[in-house]
Amino acid sequence: MSAREFARPYPTVSCDDDALDAVGPLTEHQMPAPYAIGHWPPRRRFRPPFVGSEASALQIAALMSRTPSPLVAVVGRDGERSEVVGAVTAARLVERLIGGS
Structure with a gap:
């Protein structure tokens, strides 16, 4: 199964977005907002982890x-x-790896 098949929509924000605008979509959809805020990158080059849409679950787990x-x-x-x-969240990945939906 490819990453595209079990990825879920996730709101994206940038360092230039207002903090309230950034937190709103995360809390509205019960996503890990404290992680996003607590690890807000400084204004330097920051490369969040990403995979291509054809990556496997094992490739995501390795990353x-x-x-x-x-x-x-x-x-x-x-x-x-x-x-x-x-x-793909860690919880979603584990769910897929152990046979959940």
């Missing part, structure tokens, strides 16, 4: 084990453009 993040963005390509198609 999570190498990075201090329980969240991996899934990025798809549309011609020359790349876009975030969703995210």
